[in-house]
Amino acid sequence: MExxxxxxxxxLGIESARSGDEGITVSYWRDAAAARAWKQVAEHLLAQRRGRAEWxxxxxxxxxxxxxxxxP
Known part of the structure; x- marks a missing residue:
């Protein structure tokens, strides 16, 4: 996905951290419109569905x- x-x-970039079964991923976008556009990308939507169903x-x-x- 990255x-x-x-x-x-x-x-603008991405950061991710994991500890055991928990994790966080943060993606950075120039503005709200760019973030909304990413949310509608077909491959991203499929990955979200798979994540919810499997992981x-x-x-x-x-x-x-x-x-x-x-x-610093």
Missing amino acids: ELAAARPGY YATYRARVATVERDYG
Whole structure:
């Protein structure tokens, strides 16, 4: 999915972390329109369905705006 997302207009990057049975993946997009467009990509929709059916008993999606990002 990352390679497919990276080819989409407005894609900025992805971060992912896993610990045991739990994990988080965050994708970053230029704006809300780019994020919404990604959500409608057919291959992404199929991957979401497969994830719900085969891998994830529960999941949560959050949509947020990053105001600042800084570090050392």
